[in-house]
Amino acid sequence: MPPKTATDLVLSAQDIHKSFGAQEVLKGITLGARNHDVISILGTSGSGKSTFLRCLNCLEIPNSGSVAVHGEEIVFRNGRIGDQRQIERMRRHLGMVFQQFNLWTHRTALENVMEGPVQVKRMAKPEARDLAEALLARVGLADRMHHYPAMLSGGQQQRVAIARALAMEPDVILFDEPTSALDPELVGEVLKVMQDLAAEGRTMIVVTHEMAFARDVSTEVVFLNEGRIAEQGPPDKLFDHPETEVFARFISKTRRDIA
């Protein structure tokens, strides 16, 4: 893998620190994503994976560090929000898919997907409708467009959420354990959609416990431990030759879980 240079990066985070009260959850994390990268973030529960992902789109405001998206950099000092407008602008380039789907329950699948383009991008409604219909068809929900989230299975809801993120044509899509809230038999349909996105060359950062996805789909794996990156590299190298004791233990433990 050629080394990453600053100009390649669509998204980069520099030395992110984040504390909740006295507890320092992120202790300086630097990570960059180039176009077409699929980065899997692994780590034990509580290692700070979600917090890091949420720092990338400022759902959590880091105490220090910086995030640059699409060439625009936001520098954090003392955990304060700088320019709210800049944050909103930056979020338009980042899609996010949540563990609990977080669809808007008072809107149909179609309305959920149309909402961002219409409200945020000011796209004309007929155009947004066409876009939303095409995206829902792509995630296999052509026949569920007018359903409300309460009428959809978890897997279907998560696919709507993915379509909702895609509708903004983001440079990078962030996934926070997108399959962890799903019944086992529904995991496959969501992973399949994500795999297709990766194959299409979408840039993705995925917090996941799905080892097969990390290994087979991602271009890079990052292992977080106690708020720091403990290991990072191409999946084959990492999984076959873990360098640290913690990561070795982590994989052997998950192997046992699968077996």
Next chain:
Amino acid sequence: MSLIESLSANLPKLLDGLETTLLLTGLGAALAAVFSPGLALIRLGGPTPAKVLLRIYISFMRGTPLLAQLFLVFYGSGQFRAELTALGLWSFFRDPFNCAVLVFVLNSCAYQTEILRGGLQAVPPGEIEAARAIGMTRAQVLARVTFPHAYRIAWPALGNEVILLMKASALASIVTVFDLMGRTRQIFSRSFEFSVYFEAAALYLLITVVFVFLWRQIERRLTRPMRRTQGN
């Protein structure tokens, strides 16, 4: 005199009173509804001094009898006639109807603010985060996600508040407003026909029943998305 005859004789006056009752309640509830969303937001996340003032106002409105509030404004304004005249406000306070509307707005606004605050707090945080994550401005998040959801949660309680206000509006008759209760008392004082009170009660019941029906219809529509079975 039979009940029918008595009713038909009293009806024009009672209907005139009914109109005033509806106007009083409608204006009170609607104007309160204009202010309650902003106040509920301040209640939850405003600057501390504003929050404190708001809590004092709400405690006062909910903790004292509506009748006392009516007297305070109706008789109180008389005490300040000179000052109010100087401010050009006396013509407003001179009319008991206006005083009653003012009190109802202030009173209902306190209740509605509290109801809406509860609704806002019950909106799933994940839905708000999803809206922020997509790049919505704060105002858009409120208008597109937070309030639509909060009103769905608060809707039944808000309907209850309007019904309570409608019934409490009968108190306005004590400060000489000729609402339904005012007309009823007037008729009774002239004829000593006890049945007029039954007629008034029937009219109050009628408007409550109609209101509850309409409110439920809207509620069904609003909450249809949240139900798993989405018939009707």
